[in-house]
Amino acid sequence: MQAVFANADDEPAALERDAQVRQRLAAAGIALHTFKDSTVFARDEVLTQAGKPYSVFTPYSRSWLARVDEEDLRPHEVEPWAARLAARPEAFASELPSLEALGFERTNLRALQIAPGTAGAMELLQSFDSRMDRYDALRDFPAVKGPSYLGVHLRFGTVSIRHLVAQARRHAGSGAATWLKELVWREFYFQVLANFPQVGRGKSFRPEYDRIAWVQGDVAEERLAAWCEGRTGYPLVDAAMAQLNTTGYMHNRLRMVAASFLCKDLGIDWRLGERYFALKLNDYELASNNGGWQWASSSGCDAQPGSGSSIR
């Protein structure tokens, strides 16, 4: 074997893993090549005129949208190259390690109404395509089937971000433009995590916000437990947490409400909420989850509310 090819991942744990893998492979004389796949633009491809990373969404999205073209969205071909892959190593000749051997537990995704694989993603996309033009009107109502529910497929790589952006660009009108903007929020938070990696290590984007005195002790524990279990007494918050606890999904508007409520009304450190979402969300993504929590707690870049922050 001469080389290993993989897609890049900017989460701190993944960077550490890849550094170790690179070192071990190098010792065996094998190169590791990583490539951009999970985003349209990498961490250093959309920068300010001064060559610095953006920390405010609106100018970032303006640059992103001005820059993107058909070439960036061209599907990466797989078939022509598949035959060139190295043969499966001897040790795994008959079968690959099972999910259990890799430390995963089996779940019934169909019971959660998640259609798995690329076919499942295409089913969702087809259904969403017919309501994409009304996305901006429907997405504010959690009880309505407005969003795409594609987050879990983006998370597990069963749909391509390039495919989704191209699909949005095929539609005219404010519904598709709003949805495209959401996909750009995802790219924004990916580049924030990559360029300001301290946010992925438990730090506030704005360091002065790490000095907030959050509620501590038994009171904090009781409040956090009530929030996690959906028994705060505030129906919208409790419904949001029930949706999360029973389905592994929470509507975006409910994520905003539940997150703001935990830190701004109950006075609980946003990192505890971030951790609970990470545990429960099937579409959990460090960059977007951290970005959402730091936005809700106002500790992040382009946080709510305040002057200069971007409308969502």
Ligand SMILES: Cc1cc2nc3c(=O)[nH]c(=O)nc-3n(C[C@H](O)[C@H](O)[C@H](O)COP(=O)(O)OP(=O)(O)OC[C@H]3O[C@@H](n4cnc5c(N)ncnc54)[C@H](O)[C@@H]3O)c2cc1C
């Ligand atoms: C506190 C909080 C935590 C969040 N945690 C996550 C998370 O762990 N993983 C995650 O993918 N998203 C997260 N989001 C963003 C957003 O709520 C979800 O992406 C969205 O609800 C997923 O549902 P959907 O696929 O139906 O979205 P749609 O509304 O159909 O949007 C399409 C896609 O755009 C992207 N997107 C939409 N809104 C956002 C946003 N605000 N920020 C970044 N990307 C966005 C997602 O990839 C999403 O799948 C969080 C938001 C908040 C406020």
